[in-house]
Amino acid sequence: MKLKIYIEEVYKELVQKVSWPSWSELQNSAIVVMIASTIIALAIFVMDLGFKNLMDVIYSMLH
Structure with a gap:
């Protein structure tokens, strides 16, 4: 019963109150x-x- 009331109230709000x-x-x-x-x-x-190029430069200095 509570679920039915909840669904009815949600429907009313969506139809009447929501713009x-x-x-x-x-x-x-x-x-x-x-x-x-x-x-x-x-x-x-x-x-x-940019980060890829920066990391390529850093790795090339290490090898």
């Missing part, structure tokens, strides 16, 4: 996330490449 974004707001948010993800991925790639 869902419009389609254009959702698209804009998705674009922002894609751009931010790309910038972060590129930054990580550049740092990884």
